[in-house]
Amino acid sequence: MKSEQINDLLQKFENACYNYNGIECWSARELQERFLAMLNGETL
Secondary structure: OOOOHHHHHHHHOOEEEEEEEEEHHHHHHHHHHHHHHHHHOOOO
């Protein structure tokens, strides 16, 4: 996998994280979409 693709995926995963009153929260729905797209070789 090219470093460009890795950086793109990392940014997409980081974007699924939210801060709520000082607590880091991850959207399971958004992570699922990203994992499935990654497994299928798709881009979001």
